[in-house]
Amino acid sequence: MKDKPLILVTNDDGITAPGLRALIEVMNELGDVFVVAPDSPQSGMGHAITANSTIYCNDITIDDGPQLEYASSGTPVDCVKLAVNEILNRKPDICISGINHGSNSSINVIYSGTMSAAVEAGIEGIPAIGFSLLDYDWEANFDAAKKYVKQITKKVIKHGLPEGVVLNVNIPKLKEKDIKGIRVCRQAKAYWQEDFDKRTSPQGKQYYWLSGKFVNRDKGEDTDEWALANGYVSLVPVMFDLTAHHAIQKLNSLGFNEK
Amino acid sequence: MKDKPLILVTNDDGITAPGLRALIEVMNELGDVFVVAPDSPQSGMGHAITANSTIYCNDITIDDGPQLEYASSGTPVDCVKLAVNEILNRKPDICISGINHGSNSSINVIYSGTMSAAVEAGIEGIPAIGFSLLDYDWEANFDAAKKYVKQITKKVIKHGLPEGVVLNVNIPKLKEKDIKGIRVCRQAKAYWQEDFDKRTSPQGKQYYWLSGKFVNRDKGEDTDEWALANGYVSLVPVMFDLTAHHAIQKLNSLGFNEK
Numbered sequence: 001m002k003d004k005p006l007i008l009v010t011n012d013d014g015i016t017a018p019g020l021r022a023l024i025e026v027m028n029e030l031g032d033v034f035v036v037a038p039d040s041p042q043s044g045m046g047h048a049i050t051a052n053s054t055i056y057c058n059d060i061t062i063d064d065g066p067q068l069e070y071a072s073s074g075t076p077v078d079c080v081k082l083a084v085n086e087i088l089n090r091k092p093d094i095c096i097s098g099i100n101h102g103s104n105s106s107i108n109v110i111y112s113g114t115m116s117a118a119v120e121a122g123i124e125g126i127p128a129i130g131f132s133l134l135d136y137d138w139e140a141n142f143d144a145a146k147k148y149v150k151q152i153t154k155k156v157i158k159h160g161l162p163e164g165v166v167l168n169v170n171i172p173k174l175k176e177k178d179i180k181g182i183r184v185c186r187q188a189k190a191y192w193q194e195d196f197d198k199r200t201s202p203q204g205k206q207y208y209w210l211s212g213k214f215v216n217r218d219k220g221e222d223t224d225e226w227a228l229a230n231g232y233v234s235l236v237p238v239m240f241d242l243t244a245h246h247a248i249q250k251l252n253s254l255g256f257n258e259k
Numbered sequence: 260m261k262d263k264p265l266i267l268v269t270n271d272d273g274i275t276a277p278g279l280r281a282l283i284e285v286m287n288e289l290g291d292v293f294v295v296a297p298d299s300p301q302s303g304m305g306h307a308i309t310a311n312s313t314i315y316c317n318d319i320t321i322d323d324g325p326q327l328e329y330a331s332s333g334t335p336v337d338c339v340k341l342a343v344n345e346i347l348n349r350k351p352d353i354c355i356s357g358i359n360h361g362s363n364s365s366i367n368v369i370y371s372g373t374m375s376a377a378v379e380a381g382i383e384g385i386p387a388i389g390f391s392l393l394d395y396d397w398e399a400n401f402d403a404a405k406k407y408v409k410q411i412t413k414k415v416i417k418h419g420l421p422e423g424v425v426l427n428v429n430i431p432k433l434k435e436k437d438i439k440g441i442r443v444c445r446q447a448k449a450y451w452q453e454d455f456d457k458r459t460s461p462q463g464k465q466y467y468w469l470s471g472k473f474v475n476r477d478k479g480e481d482t483d484e485w486a487l488a489n490g491y492v493s494l495v496p497v498m499f500d501l502t503a504h505h506a507i508q509k510l511n512s513l514g515f516n517e518k
Binding site (some may be wrong): 041043044045046047048049050051052054055056057058077078081082084085086107109110111116119123124151152155159161162164165181182184186187189191193194195196198199205206207208209210212235236237238239240241242243244245246247248250251252254255256257 | 370495
């Protein structure tokens with residue numbers, strides 16, 4: 001590690017999002033900050049990449065902080081790829097994504113652009129953390145979140161992360177004094193029960209809005225949902241080897257080669 | 260299981276893609292087929308959902324087969340959500356996605372709209388398989404692939420899948436007689452080495468095309484890359500609990516709650 005770590009910062013809410021600006025403030029205290037973030041909101045983009053169209057990426061100045069910033073038309077994953085492979089002269093020491101406006105706990109990790117950016121950095125061999133605050137409000141208060149963002153990031157800069165693992169950190173919407181601490185958790189087994197809102201356009205064409213409710217039937221006290229509901233910051237180690245190793249033997253026993 | 264299973268079919272190359280049409284042909288032999296697929300190509304969409312705009316979804320007739328079909332402006336994941344929660348009267352018995360034009364082996368599983376559709380079905384409790392042929396050509400020959408698609412799908416209809424697991428099946432670009440059979444594998448540890456193509460528009464604005472090369476340093480003979488390179492169909496069990504359970508103890512030992 002150099003004296004001052006090179007910190008790549010990104011998000012999925014866009015480069016002007018208050019959550020990103022709060023994150024940059026904290027990171028400026030910890031190292032040399034380089035921001036490559038979407039020029040517009042990219043929530044729910046999952047691990048999308050821009051394969052079939054062009055990507056713009058230009059330097060931009062948003063405030064008078066010491067960080068260097070680029071805004072891109074690409075997805076959060078594109079932003080990480082551009083930063084690491086095109087714009088930066090050396091590999092970042094760590095990549096921090098967020099602070100997301102809204103939860104990325106449990107199954108939301110899969111839909112989340114914030115977490116996909118962190119996962120992409122992980123794939124490229126960079127220690128990475130995604131931070132999310134359980135408050136969708138654009139005017140959310142990030143004060144308590146900033147304390148935990150700093151504490152966790154410092155720890156990871158110092159110790160690194162196990163190979164093939166990135167962190168998904170969610171912070172409850174509570175005052176600093178009411179947060180009980182950090183818990184290392186597993187992802188709760190939950191899903192979204194969709195309830196599409198079907199409408200008709202002024203031209204008589206039917207269309208849908210995606211909406212739904214989050215269903216968690218996992219009562220485990222070792223889950224992120226439990227931690228958050230009980231006043232803790234949840235920290236889930238996330239991997240990108242998706243192989244269900246435990247299922248290999250079972251599948252072999254099915255005899256797929258038999259007709 | 261009813262006498263005739265209800266089979267939900269989708270993909271990411273779009274409803275007119277030859278790979279999807281080949282898949283429908285096979286599925287019509289196995290059950291009642293219901294197609295909800297994107298109205299335009301959605302490759303590389305990962306697990307993206309349409310959270311901030313409207314989604315169109317209309318019935319369409321493309322050929323004179325017995326299947327019912329809907330084309331949607333949404334992502335592959337949107338298509339599965341629409342089918343399961345809005346359009347179908349009952350839960351499908353199985354969801355099949357593909358046949359993708361091009362590989363979704365190794366780390367490609369994470370970027371793949373084809374596999375994300377299958378994963379979404381898995382999250383909703385439906386046995387699901389994504390099929391991909393290692394041939395990007397729109398005029399690819401799907402004859403050998405169809406044999407394996409049928410064989411594997413029949414097995415899964417009969418036996419189901421372990422909970423929380425979907426299948427990622429890749430088929431080598433070989434004649435049927437040259438394919439050696441099916442191997443249950445793990446995802447090879449590999450990544451894309453990006454090499455952005457930087458250009459200038461006629462208006463003088465800089466832009467990028469994403470391009471790169473696939474780098475596999477994983478020499479394991481139990482990987483999907485090994486199987487495909489050696490003439491086998493690869494079958495990887497994929498999970499959507501992304502928790503790196505093995506890392507929890509290690510992370511606990513770092514003492515995140517200490518300043």
